[in-house]
Amino acid sequence: MPVPNNGVLHLVKKDNFPKNPNIERLAAVRKLHAQKKDNYIGIAFLIPALLLMLVLIVYPLVNAFYLSFHRQMIYEIKGVFIGFNNYIRILKDSAFWDAFKLSVIWTFSTITGQVLIGVVAALILHEDFKGRSLARAFVMLPFFMPTVAVTLMWKWLLNEQYGAVNYILMALGLINEPVSWLGSSDLALFSIIMIGIWRFFPFVTINVLARLQTIQQELYEAASVDGANAWQKFWNITFPAIKSVLAVVILLRSLFMFNKVDIIMLLTRGGPGTSTLTLPVQAYSYAFEGMQIGRGSANAVIQFLIVLTFIIIYLRVTKKAQEGA
Numbered sequence: 001m002p003v004p005n006n007g008v009l010h011l012v013k014k015d016n017f018p019k020n021p022n023i024e025r026l027a028a029v030r031k032l033h034a035q036k037k038d039n040y041i042g043i044a045f046l047i048p049a050l051l052l053m054l055v056l057i058v059y060p061l062v063n064a065f066y067l068s069f070h071r072q073m074i075y076e077i078k079g080v081f082i083g084f085n086n087y088i089r090i091l092k093d094s095a096f097w098d099a100f101k102l103s104v105i106w107t108f109s110t111i112t113g114q115v116l117i118g119v120v121a122a123l124i125l126h127e128d129f130k131g132r133s134l135a136r137a138f139v140m141l142p143f144f145m146p147t148v149a150v151t152l153m154w155k156w157l158l159n160e161q162y163g164a165v166n167y168i169l170m171a172l173g174l175i176n177e178p179v180s181w182l183g184s185s186d187l188a189l190f191s192i193i194m195i196g197i198w199r200f201f202p203f204v205t206i207n208v209l210a211r212l213q214t215i216q217q218e219l220y221e222a223a224s225v226d227g228a229n230a231w232q233k234f235w236n237i238t239f240p241a242i243k244s245v246l247a248v249v250i251l252l253r254s255l256f257m258f259n260k261v262d263i264i265m266l267l268t269r270g271g272p273g274t275s276t277l278t279l280p281v282q283a284y285s286y287a288f289e290g291m292q293i294g295r296g297s298a299n300a301v302i303q304f305l306i307v308l309t310f311i312i313i314y315l316r317v318t319k320k321a322q323e324g325a
Helices: 020-066 086-091 094-126 130-142 147-157 164-170 188-212 217-225 230-258 262-267 279-289 293-324
Strands: 002-004 008-011
Touching: 002 020, 020 293, 086 230, 086 293, 094 130, 094 230, 094 279, 130 188, 147 164, 147 188, 147 262, 188 230, 188 262, 217 230, 230 293, 279 293
Parallel strands: none
Antiparallel strands: 002 008
């Protein structure tokens, strides 16, 4: 404010006033209390989610570890502690390794098909053509359909007596008699692999298509000027751009497919015989059909350790991808 001084007015700056340390300390304390209040509110909103996670994830996991060290039938209240005997028994059982081999075949085959078809579908849907939006919607449809609806639909399509697949193949002259796609031990695994590819390739398509839309078109135009063909453009421009996305997608799909149980259970229940008996289905069979909850839990824990390996690899890959970006 203006202050007279010998008839001359001059302005007194705010900075010229002496600072009061008590006022500054009080302001800092109030700010700290406000931050703590916000933190408490955030924690309060997180508590329901944490409790839900504790009930649905942590407790079943800890209980599975506990039961895996006991010999206990599903109808028994308390089992007998037997240490690592369940694990030793499982690892010595050839049925476990047969199921593990089938799980690897199931996972590798479905992932390979999903990636190949998913990338091709993404490349096609990235092009500009009439009806592209409708085509994208139809391609994504299998991924968003309920699993029960998918399995019932494919059971009808692959039915030996009145299935549409047999009818079409016989009409084209490709087969002479109806084929039992899900009832034959030679074809059941092949059939569920094909269904798994069809069901989940849209996941790859969605992620790859999202990455393709971020590539600058000037790169393709420059490559065309240099005389590059379609394969050279894909290998030198498209593939390097989608490589990191594919690595993450492959790890995620490997994690999900190795642990997949619903499609196999609804289609074949691990049969005929043990031709589609993967590790998750075997664990279910031990625990609920054989009523050996301890052995089933040990089987599930072994699967958890395998899946945990996938998760660690996934986290490292995503961390490197983020650092590279």
